[in-house]
Amino acid sequence: QGDHFQANRRAFLTNPEVEKRALKDLIREALSAGFYQIDIDASTLVDLSRESLEEQQRPNYELTAELAAYVRSLEPEGVTVNLGGEIGEIGGHNSTPEELRAFMEGFERSFSSGPGLSKISVQTGSSHGGVVLPDGSVARVQIDFDTLKTLSEIARREYGLAGAVQHGASTLPEEYFHVFPEVGCAEIHLATGFQNLIFDHPALPGEFRERIYAYLKEHFRKEWQEGWTESQFLYKTRKKAFGIFKRDWWDLPEGVKARILATLEETFEKIFRALRVTGTLERVRSLCG
Structure with missing residues (x-):
């Protein structure tokens, strides 16, 4: 899954064609690599200075429609890419039914290139990756499940989507995960x-972790925002280390990897049970062949 193909607001306002070309290049690269779930995020372009919700969402739904059409034009034979859109930048105010309808109605007017969106990302109180505190710990996230339920119901009933998508849920306490299927989250x-589990795992060699952190501080210092502590900077940037240090991760001692993978498997099982997606192997086989 490709998440998320996001328009950079500043770059788009400076030169929209250059930014659109960059997004299309990324889409083409992703499809060629076999990524057949793509979440388009043009919510960064929502213009709150406009009076009507339709005009506020116009830059969002128009670019989403253009990129969705581009995806459809490149689909391999026999493949229908699963497409998602987004109505409110994650980390902003909670999304509303009116915003959802303004976006979807605008998208449907603008798009005519085959199957449209199958899901819609909404804002219900979370932020991508969670809110990291100065000491590097993560603040408890508060999800508005009533909003999530309402928006999922509207998405399904009025527009034929699977439902709403919840971003930034990874830092939610485990005891809340069972609520997502109850409110129809897709x-x-x-x-x-x-x-976080991998980087903070006691089995991960400290020398390896510190080598990664030293690299991030040297090569990504420009991303160190004013007011951030070192812990906040490292938390926000360490995801970049998986690609850069791919060989090093792969070559970790088997015993180290086994301990980390065992903890991951235990975590996956807890989440699968909470989300009620156990015992679905035959269902998946029937759909995927």
Whole structure:
């Protein structure tokens, strides 16, 4: 899954064609690599200075429609890419039914290139990767499950989507995970929690972790925002180390990897049970062949 193909607001306002070309290049690269779930995020372009919700969402739904059409034009034979959109930048104010309708109605007017969106990302109180505190710990996230339920119901009933997508849920306490299927959430994103488990695992050699952190401080210092502590900077940037140090991760001692993988497996099982997706192997086989 490709998450998320996001428009950079500043770059788009400076030169929209250059930014669109960059996003299309990324889409083409992802499809050629076999990524057949793509979440398009043009919510960064929402213009709150406009009076009507339709005009506020216009830059969002128009670019989403253009990129969705581009995806459809490149699909391999026999493949229908699963597409998602986003109505409110994650980390902002909670999304509303009116915003959802303004986006979807605008998208449907603008898009005519085959199957449209199957899911819609909404803001319900979370932020990508969670809110990291000065000491490097993560603040407890508060999800508005009533909003999530309402938006999922509207997405399904009025527009034929699978439902709403919850970003930034990986830092939510485990006891809340069972609520997502209860409110009809179609998808939740949990990558940061797994990343944290790996980096903070007691089996990970300290020397390796510190080597990664030293590299990040040297090569990504420009991303160190004013007011951030070192712990906050490292938390926000360490995801970049998986690609850069891919060979080193792969070559960790088997005993180290086994301990980390065992903890990951235990975590996956807890989440699968909470989300009620156990015992689905035959269902998956029937759909995927």
